[in-house]
Amino acid sequence: MPRPDRKGPLAGIRVIELTKVWAGPYAGKLLAHLGAEVIKIESRSNLDEMRAYGGVDIDAAPYFLSINQEILSVQVNMKTAEGLDLVKRMIAQSDIVIDNIRPGAMARSGLDYESLRAIKPDLIQCAIKMWGTDGPLGYQTGYAPCFAALSGLTALVGHEGETPRGMNIRYGDSTAGALAALACLAALHHRESTGEGQFIDLSAVEAMTSLVGDSLFAASVTGDVPRADGNVHPEMAPHGFYPCGESGWTSIAAANEAEWQALCGTLGAPALAADPRFETLADRLSNRAELDAELSALTRPHDTADLAERLRNAGVPAFKAMSSMDLCADAFLWGRDAFRMVSDHRNGSRPIIGPSWRISPEGPQVERGAPLLGEHNGYVYRELLGLSEGEMDDLIARKVID
Amino acid sequence: MTTRGALEGLTVIETAERVSGEYTGKLLADLGAEVVKVERPGGAPSRAMGPFAAGESTLFAYLNTNKKSVVLDLADGADRKVLDRLLARAHALIDDHDEGWCRAMGLTPERVSRAHPALVHALVTPFGQDAPESWQGARPINVIAAGGWAYHSPSETPADKPPLKGAGRFLSDYEAGIDAALAAMASLLRLRREGRGQFIDISEVDVQLNRIDCVLGRMLAGEAEPSDARTAYDMGGPGTSFACRDGHVFLLMTSRAHWQGLCALMGNPAWTRELREDWLEFDCTPPNVARFREHFTGWIAGQDKHPVTEAAQKAGVPMVPVQTANDLPHHEQFIHRGFFQQAVHPAFGEVSYPTAAYRMSATPVAVKAAAPRLGADQEDVLDAAS
Numbered sequence: 001m002p003r004p005d006r007k008g009p010l011a012g013i014r015v016i017e018l019t020k021v022w023a024g025p026y027a028g029k030l031l032a033h034l035g036a037e038v039i040k041i042e043s044r045s046n047l048d049e050m051r052a053y054g055g056v057d058i059d060a061a062p063y064f065l066s067i068n069q070e071i072l073s074v075q076v077n078m079k080t081a082e083g084l085d086l087v088k089r090m091i092a093q094s095d096i097v098i099d100n101i102r103p104g105a106m107a108r109s110g111l112d113y114e115s116l117r118a119i120k121p122d123l124i125q126c127a128i129k130m131w132g133t134d135g136p137l138g139y140q141t142g143y144a145p146c147f148a149a150l151s152g153l154t155a156l157v158g159h160e161g162e163t164p165r166g167m168n169i170r171y172g173d174s175t176a177g178a179l180a181a182l183a184c185l186a187a188l189h190h191r192e193s194t195g196e197g198q199f200i201d202l203s204a205v206e207a208m209t210s211l212v213g214d215s216l217f218a219a220s221v222t223g224d225v226p227r228a229d230g231n232v233h234p235e236m237a238p239h240g241f242y243p244c245g246e247s248g249w250t251s252i253a254a255a256n257e258a259e260w261q262a263l264c265g266t267l268g269a270p271a272l273a274a275d276p277r278f279e280t281l282a283d284r285l286s287n288r289a290e291l292d293a294e295l296s297a298l299t300r301p302h303d304t305a306d307l308a309e310r311l312r313n314a315g316v317p318a319f320k321a322m323s324s325m326d327l328c329a330d331a332f333l334w335g336r337d338a339f340r341m342v343s344d345h346r347n348g349s350r351p352i353i354g355p356s357w358r359i360s361p362e363g364p365q366v367e368r369g370a371p372l373l374g375e376h377n378g379y380v381y382r383e384l385l386g387l388s389e390g391e392m393d394d395l396i397a398r399k400v401i402d
Numbered sequence: 403m404t405t406r407g408a409l410e411g412l413t414v415i416e417t418a419e420r421v422s423g424e425y426t427g428k429l430l431a432d433l434g435a436e437v438v439k440v441e442r443p444g445g446a447p448s449r450a451m452g453p454f455a456a457g458e459s460t461l462f463a464y465l466n467t468n469k470k471s472v473v474l475d476l477a478d479g480a481d482r483k484v485l486d487r488l489l490a491r492a493h494a495l496i497d498d499h500d501e502g503w504c505r506a507m508g509l510t511p512e513r514v515s516r517a518h519p520a521l522v523h524a525l526v527t528p529f530g531q532d533a534p535e536s537w538q539g540a541r542p543i544n545v546i547a548a549g550g551w552a553y554h555s556p557s558e559t560p561a562d563k564p565p566l567k568g569a570g571r572f573l574s575d576y577e578a579g580i581d582a583a584l585a586a587m588a589s590l591l592r593l594r595r596e597g598r599g600q601f602i603d604i605s606e607v608d609v610q611l612n613r614i615d616c617v618l619g620r621m622l623a624g625e626a627e628p629s630d631a632r633t634a635y636d637m638g639g640p641g642t643s644f645a646c647r648d649g650h651v652f653l654l655m656t657s658r659a660h661w662q663g664l665c666a667l668m669g670n671p672a673w674t675r676e677l678r679e680d681w682l683e684f685d686c687t688p689p690n691v692a693r694f695r696e697h698f699t700g701w702i703a704g705q706d707k708h709p710v711t712e713a714a715q716k717a718g719v720p721m722v723p724v725q726t727a728n729d730l731p732h733h734e735q736f737i738h739r740g741f742f743q744q745a746v747h748p749a750f751g752e753v754s755y756p757t758a759a760y761r762m763s764a765t766p767v768a769v770k771a772a773a774p775r776l777g778a779d780q781e782d783v784l785d786a787a788s
Contacts, residue, residue: 009588009600022616029615030581034588050616054625062626066619113763132761135738142654142720145641149652149724154643156569158556163650164724165556165643167568168635174613176759178580183760185587186408186433190765192594193411198764206741206759209730211577213756215570218453218460219727220754221747226727231543231567234452239543241552241564247630249565251547312536319537319544321553321565324621324628324635327611336530338608339622351622353615356578356608357585358530360601 008035008364013188014094016041016087017071018111020048022144023128023204024100025067026177031096031184032070033355035364039072039094039380041087042373044402046078051373058373060346065370069342069352073371074380077402084109086400089385092119095191096184100128103139113199122197124187128180132203144172144204151208156215158228175211176204237284238263241321242296248304249321252295252311256281262314266307267298342369377401407434408765412590413492415440415485416469417476417509419447421542421572422526422606423498424465425579426586430496431468432758432767437496438488438783439469440476445776456749463747466773467755472784473777476507486517487787493593494522494586500538501531511601521599522589526582530605540606543567545574549610550618554635558642561632577613578606639682640691643724644699649707650724653698653714655682663717667710673697747772 013036017028025040025048032038042048050064058064074090077083088111091097097116099106106112106127113125130147131137145166148154154166183200191197209216215226231240233253238260241249254260260281264273272278272294277287284291299307304320311318320326333339337354344350350369357363381387381401395401412435416427419442431437439446448462472488474481489495495518497509504510504525511531514523525531528540529548546552552565559565568574582604589600611618617635621628628634641654655661658680665674676693678685702710707723714721723729731742731754739761742754758767 009585009592011592012595013591026615030584034585054620062620062623063616066616066623126760131735132739135735137735140715142722145652145654146720146722149643149722152725152727152730153569154652155650155724155726157566158643159563159566163643163645165558166652166724167556167566168551168554169557169637169641170614170617170635171551171555174615175577175580178577178584178613179759182429182580182584182587183758183762185584185591186765187762188591189412189587189594190406190408190410192591194406196764198762200763201761203735203739203741203759203761206736206739209736209741209756210759211573212569213576214461214464214572216727216730216756217464217753220731220742221455221460221463221750222453224453226570231564233543233567233571236541240567241543241547243564247561249547249553251543251552251565251567253541253543255541309536312539315536315539317539317541317544319540319548321547322550323553323630323632324550324618325630327550327618328621328628332529332533333607333611336532336605336608338605338611351619353611353619353622354608356581356604356606356612358603359585359589360603362600 006035006037006365007362009359010034010036010364013037013096015039015096015098016091016094018097018099018101018106020100021050022067022173023177023180024098025050026174027098027126027128027180028071029067029069030178030181030355033364033366037072038070039074039090039376040068040371041076041078042073043075043077044373065344065350066352068370070366070368071371072376072379073374074376075374075401077400078109080400082395082400086385087111088119090380091116091123093384094120095124095188097123097125098128098180098184102141103129103133117197122191122195124184124191124197124200126180126184126200126202128176128202128204130204133201145169147176147204148172148208150205152216153208153212156212156226156228158230160228160230160232164228172204172208176202176207179207179210232288237281237288238291238295240292242299244299244302244304244307250299250304250308251319251321253317259316260284263311263316266310266314266316269298272298340366342367344369345372374401405768406765408762409433409435412436412494413438414494414496415488415492416496418496418498418526420498421448421465421575422578422582423496424448425576426496426524426526426582427469428465428467429579429583430586432769434765437469438779439466439471439774440485441471441473441776443473443475449776458749463750463773467769468771469774470779470783471774471777472780482508484784484787488783489518489521491787492521493590494524496524496582496586498526500527501535515599515601519599520593520597522586522593522602523599524582524586524602524604526578526604526606528606530608531603542572542574545606546610548607549574550614551610553632557633557636559632574606574610578604578609581609639686640694644702646702646705646707646710649726651702651707651711651721652724653721655720657682660719663719664714667714667717667719668701671701743769745769745772
């Protein structure tokens with residue numbers, strides 16, 4: 001049985017991860033944050049790159065610590081036949097296997113779905129690849145901004161009339177991981193109903209494409225190809241970011257007459273409210289550029305957070321565009337446990353970004369920080385696989401546990 | 403091939419009226435759950451949102467595939483009782499309304515769990531439960547502002563350019579829908595095993611934060627400096643989009659091998675020798691990035707996106723086309739995977755549905771039914787619940 005101290009809706013589900021960098025580990029993290037027991041297979045000779053980024057201590061690497069909370073780490077040298085055999089024994093006692101290693105690498109290690117199904121007939125296996133596991137481009141690898149560009153998403157993000165530069169370069173991996181976790185849970189339901197496992201073949205490019213699905217569907221129906229449109233909304237005006245002071249911006253989205261009047265009132269701009277160019281929503285949509293220019297002049301003298309709050313209090317949806325500094329210091333987010341503390345081997349505790357869910361009653365615990373390399377060797381080898389201490393020492397001596 | 407969906411046997415009631423909740427329902431419906439959409443008299447708000455074709459909303463048609471529709475006026479006592487009967491035989495309720503509405507309709511978490519202890523109740527809201535009332539009307543552009551992605555998008559945005567709302571109108575709604583469907587499915591698994599329901603509070607802003615865990619997390623922990631810089635999430639380096647003859651390409655370059663490949667692709671012009679062979683690894687300064695971009699911009703402007711990126715891939719250079727809605731349906735890999743599903747829609751005729759990023763061997767996602775007519779399933783669903 002999985003370790004008894006895990007709570008939450010996925011308590012009792014065991015996941016084996018062969019994952020690196022971001023998308024794969026993020027999938028594992030979400031399942032762990034829902035209560036699953038997630039065991040990450042690692043080895044000194046084949047580390048998750050995130051253990052090396054941003055420092056020299058592989059047990060205190062900032063990127064790694066920021067993702068892998070509530071994950072268990074077991075060391076296995078998969079370059080040895082014995083190591084591969086041990087991995088298979090772990091998989092035989094698991095429900096789900098997730099990998100995001102290079103296309104073809106799982107098959108070369110004998111860890112393809114057909115081979116694993118022979119060991120664990122109802123296994124759920126999920127492979128996360130840039131383009132999925134097969135097909136004409138299935139061999140290619142790449143990074144998140146490439147997924148986003150290929151997916152159709154980047155083409156829709158940019159300032160009007162400029163080269164579409166897309167979302168921030170960090171966007172993409174985490175969403176692909178979230179969709180992998182989602183598909184694994186769907187497969188658990190199918191297994192629960194029928195006893196059947198299955199193979200899930202996830203394309204990170206398509207993960208991004210699915211985030212612009214409505215735009216693509218509309219294009220298929222109307223023939224109008226969507227393009228990067230700044231902050232334009234076809235059904236709201238004003239809709240965008242308006243400057244406050246030197247570097248602040250507040251988002252404002254006004255959908256109707258009441259919100260428009262409240263906006264003009266809050267800005268103390270009766271002339272704007274009476275301006276015939278902006279009389280109806282249709283007028284405001286047609287004269288959007290002039291409207292944005294007039295509004296920007298009016299918002300610029302204000303403090304961002306203060307203006308946004310006054311607008312909200314007047315019934316106008318508005319919020320400050322939060323910088324990283326604003327976010328880290330935000331009392332509301334800390335109060336809601338959006339940011340929370342977990343255990344940390346070096347400093348005792350460490351702040352992390354908590355899950356987006358609060359589940360009650362009996363919600364999952366998110367309390368333990370990311371694991372040391374091999375921190376859970378004892379649990380996995382002794383309790384799960386039933387090896388003796390002597391057998392384990394022998395594997396360590398021969399660098400099978402490495 | 404079986405036509406069984408992964409979630410077959412699960413019944414979900416959707417009272418949601420914003421895209422975040424509707425998309426949660428779509429994810430579950432496309433995976434095979436029976437999702438009953440409860441629409442207000444006159445129809446769901448998304449039926450009135452464009453773009454329109456043949457008098458119908460393409461947005462509604464996209465968001466509500468594989469769902470059933472019943473019409474109930476939840477402010478009406480008799481109809482509200484019908485909803486309770488639906489919930490009594492359902493496994494999950496998906497909602498996305500603010501506190502005031504939930505109170506008025508008797509759908510607060512407390513009321514729902516008391517009346518239906520064996521129900522998973524997922525409530526997706528901009529800031530989660532207990533947020534100040536004036537925050538609860540936040541729209542997607544406000545959510546993406548509150549979560550930090552707007553301020554930091556695109557990379558390298560100068561201070562005088564506005565932050566961006568992201569792709570399309572509903573990016574933060576789709577992200578939130580993923581987490582809501584994920585958490586709901588987890589809780590539904592527990593329901594099947596233990597027979598007990600749970601309440602799930604999803605914050606759309608928290609989803610935005612979680613998606614940047616390893617960048618913002620380092621700042622929270624004091625390992626990277628949080629700041630007011632628009633570039634705080636950036637990675638540096640020359641990677642960005644460039645205009646070419648027939649569109650745009652995205653180039654990401656981080657290694658000597660990438661640089662050598664690109665130089666060869668360009669025919670080794672003289673200007674490339676202004677930069678060290680290993681400049682990407684050891685001399686990737688802003689002036690060098692600027693110098694590179696100035697020259698490269700001129701060269702790439704004369705190229706066509708598909709041939710040049712194919713040649714780049716062969717040369718080991720991560721340069722890809724910035725694909726548009728026109729490119730995707732013709733793209734060989736999308737075709738191979740069957741990402742777009744052709745189907746006939748009753749109003750639109752032949753259409754192409756984007757499906758899911760996950761190909762599931764036993765339970766493939768499919769659009770089996772177009773979005774329902776208003777109240778299409780009124781009798782069937784209500785009879786079953788009576």
